[in-house]
Amino acid sequence: MQQVTHIDTPWSRRLQRGERPGRAELREHLLEVHRQHPGFTEACAARCRDASGRNSYEWLAEVVDPVQHRTLLDLACGSGALTALCHERFGGHVALIGVDMSVDELALARRRVPDPVVVLHRAMAQEMGFIADDSIDVVICHWALTLMDPIEPVLAELRRVLRPKGILAAIVDGELSTAPGYDELHHLIYGWVQREYPGYGEIDLGDRRVRTTAALTELVANSFPGANIGIEAAVVNQVGPPDALAREAAGFFYAAFLLSPPSRTRMLSEIGALFARHGHGGLGRFSMPINRLVVRLPQA
Numbered sequence: 243m244q245q246v247t248h249i250d251t252p253w254s255r256r257l258q259r260g261e262r263p264g265r266a267e268l269r270e271h272l273l274e275v276h277r278q279h280p281g282f283t284e285a286c287a288a289r290c291r292d293a294s295g296r297n298s299y300e301w302l303a304e305v306v307d308p309v310q311h312r313t314l315l316d317l318a319c320g321s322g323a324l325t326a327l328c329h330e331r332f333g334g335h336v337a338l339i340g341v342d343m344s345v346d347e348l349a350l351a352r353r354r355v356p357d358p359v360v361v362l363h364r365a366m367a368q369e370m371g372f373i374a375d376d377s378i379d380v381v382i383c384h385w386a387l388t389l390m391d392p393i394e395p396v397l398a399e400l401r402r403v404l405r406p407k408g409i410l411a412a413i414v415d416g417e418l419s420t421a422p423g424y425d426e427l428h429h430l431i432y433g434w435v436q437r438e439y440p441g442y443g444e445i446d447l448g449d450r451r452v453r454t455t456a457a458l459t460e461l462v463a464n465s466f467p468g469a470n471i472g473i474e475a476a477v478v479n480q481v482g483p484p485d486a487l488a489r490e491a492a493g494f495f496y497a498a499f500l501l502s503p504p505s506r507t508r509m510l511s512e513i514g515a516l517f518a519r520h521g522h523g524g525l526g527r528f529s530m531p532i533n534r535l536v537v538r539l540p541q542a
């Protein structure tokens with residue numbers, strides 16, 4: 243397990259002073275978290291599985307139809323877990339592009355998918371001029387839309403690059419109360435962080451509309467007129483020794499990276515106890531609610 247350091251950036255310092263950070267500070271903060279902890283999302287997400295044994299990368303990849311689809315964009319591909327999965331499954335039939343703003347994450351992605359046929363771009367999702375209009379069949383985006391602020395230019399870019407009948411599919415936050423213990427976990431982590439950063443939660447990463455089904459549906463409907471929009475819910479789980487599971491789950495929350503080492507230690511022991519209560523036989527259980535957004539564009 244990687245050593246976790248306390249992240250201190252202009253974004254977090256503003257928050258600590260009770261101020262509202264700007265978008266440039268958000269970007270620098272995200273880059274710093276990913277510089278210090280590349281691959282942290284997949285370290286947890288790849289091991290969390292639904293009742294049928296799928297993780298969220300596999301669930302998302304199911305929207306791709308290798309018979310019909312020719313071009314695929316993994317937006318905010320991070321360390322390349324989904325890019326690699328798609329390359330393995332569809333590589334012979336589908337051209338694959340990955341985009342991410344973090345050079346540290348892209349380095350992991352490139353190591354994992356060395357095949358130069360897979361093109362990786364370091365860029366902001368808000369500005370993807372290097373991708374031609376109407377050229378992509380499917381955009382997949384795993385756990386990243388939530389971080390993007392402003393979000394409207396991202397959706398406008400996706401509208402521009404997607405072909406008629408194209409698909410945008412994304413894994414985003416699910417409803418807190420739908421996974422056993424998740425509401426409590428969320429409040430536990432945010433409670434610890436708010437002791438050091440009182441504004442955290444009120445101010446969070448990204449555009450908060452992406453986090454709720456109703457607001458996300460409205461946002462997407464405005465950006466993709468005439469599209470068919472579906473949001474499906476699932477719960478993914480992981481079982482393991484409570485302490486190890488606590489470290490892994492805490493590592494999934496950007497908020498937890500802000501904590502000072504003593505607070506982090508105490509938070510981890512509370513999370514371990516929470517997971518132990520939801521597990522059995524000495525093992526803990528971490529359950530996480532997720533949503534899969536699928537937007538199907540009209541013919542033209």
Ligand SMILES: C[S@@+](CC[C@H](N)C(=O)[O-])C[C@H]1O[C@@H](n2cnc3c(N)ncnc32)[C@H](O)[C@@H]1O
Pocket residue numbers: 272276283284287317318319320321322323324341342343344347365366367368383384385386389390391
């Ligand atoms: C939570 S990680 C998810 C990474 C990967 N999709 C996965 O699930 O393993 C979020 C990723 O989004 C990227 N990201 C956030 N905002 C972005 C933006 N506006 N443009 C491009 N990449 C962005 C970050 O650099 C990071 O790699």
